[in-house]
Amino acid sequence: MLTALIMAGGSGERFWPLSTPTKPKQLLSLFSDKSMIRETVDRILPIISADKIFIATNILQVKEIKRELPDIPEENIIIEPTFKDTAAAIGYTSMIIQEKFKFQSEKIEVVVLASDHLIKDDETFRQILLKGAQEARENSTIVTLGIEPDKPETGYGYIEVENNDDLFLNNVYRVRRFREKPNKETAEEYVSSGKYLWNSGMFIFTIDTIFKNFEVLMPEHMEILNKIRIEVCKNKMGLDLSESIKEEFEKFEKISIDFGLMEHSKNIKVIPVSIGWNDIGSFTALEEIFSSDETGNIIRNTKEVIIHNAKDNIVICNDCTVSLLGVNNLIIIKNGDNILISNKENAQDIKKIVSKYNQLKNCKK
Template structure:
């Protein structure tokens, strides 16, 4: 039984001022007429029915998510009472899914979960769905956790990497044992990863059965496992929404704030990776727009505005229907949304969250 958890609790700070805590990146239609979370749902609908798709979000964004995804059952909108990172979020969501479907399983059937981000771009959608089904079969058959590793096309320093246990050349869509996960490298290290041919970008997409993920929690994250046991006792009578959120609020306060990467993926002995080429982009900053949209004759990316330009090139300009004039500027990100305007060096877009904190002082 294939299900999905779409992670939709992020604030999208690196896309400020377009993205706000109440309406973050996944709820914006930056790349098409549809929001990113809508595109994520539609990407998997051919293989996962709506009643099997769950959205993990928070109290601040829950109303907007429900409004955007009216076709997803409201009881499938999982509202976390506190941000405790992905280990708690994924485990909690898996508990709810297990409780929902365990009585409906056929003999020897397992609940398979694919964990997806709500704000990634995947152009080769048919290929992606094929890989998800392949990964789900492997996860069920061999009791392993599958992650999708993106075949790198450049020495990217903004992604984590997966090192593969394999002496021969990696073949797309094959399944390999993982040697270890690597943190975001410097440029020299990234170049060595690429030249070795044994490293893949960590996409943050995982596939596993509920049985396997909770076994890993029991072994590697005992404190989380104990809290899950407490929560499990409260998942009765199909309670959902804010009623459930309030019921587990005190339990959530006990979770250590830690990602599933640090808690499980880096230490588990049963991780497998599938190298894929699905034209994936995690849209981690405004700079990603240069990889998605065509540039004009001056090398500028222009969205939702008109520009007048003289001696200006390689800028990213986003407006809200206005005309923006550029004179002698290069390598800038210029964004206007309502009363907020951002002007940033393209090489500093990872620091946009510092501007937000400065405004809160």
């Protein structure tokens, strides 16, 4: 039985000021009239029904997520008491899924997806999920999707494939190891070798397999999960469940599933895919999605723009007129009373401004 876990607890700080704590990137409509999380759910509905889709989030976002996803059962929207990274979130939500379907005789497969990724080839994506679920079910493996790289990207982690021949898309291969984000020279070596894929952060496993891996590789996490299970089995939900397990949840080490489990497990498989994937990690990712004007400017959701001797800028200014004069390679974003002006080179550091912005707000209270 195929289920899905959509991770939707991120703050999306690199998209400030469009993104806020209560309406982060996954709740923005960046590419269509739908939010990114709505796009994510709609993408898998043809193969996974709404009652089998679970959302892991936090108390700040739960109200807006319920509004965006009225077809998802309320008990399937899981509120994490505090952020302890993906190992805790995946273990906790897998336990809730297991409890909900405990009377099912078949194995339960879980597809773990981000709520804020762009995927253009939905049909191929769904076919790969079904293939990965079959592999996970039949061979008790954890399957990850590896993106075929088209450039030496330094912003992604890489997956080294255990194979001496050429890699073929949509085939299943054993993973040799995971690699952290490389420098430019190393990334060029990875791509030219043909043995490396971008780590998409998407996983498929059966619940039995993931808990066996937790028991062996993360026994402290498993011990906490077993204590939390007592409350999960009482049929609590939402904020009631979140508050009842908060004390135990805070004991989790803050660690990602990649560091805690994936990099150490001996039975990881990967499927190389080309599905038009982009993790939309910062505003500069929009350059890969949208067409620019004749001078390289990308203008979105702006009432009117006046340009003279300005090129390669990204402008999103809801319902206002923007004039660009003699400026290049800037990110200019307006949302409400907040305006961001940044060089593209600093796009990954926008969260530093968010930190200072929050400090300023707290000082004025």
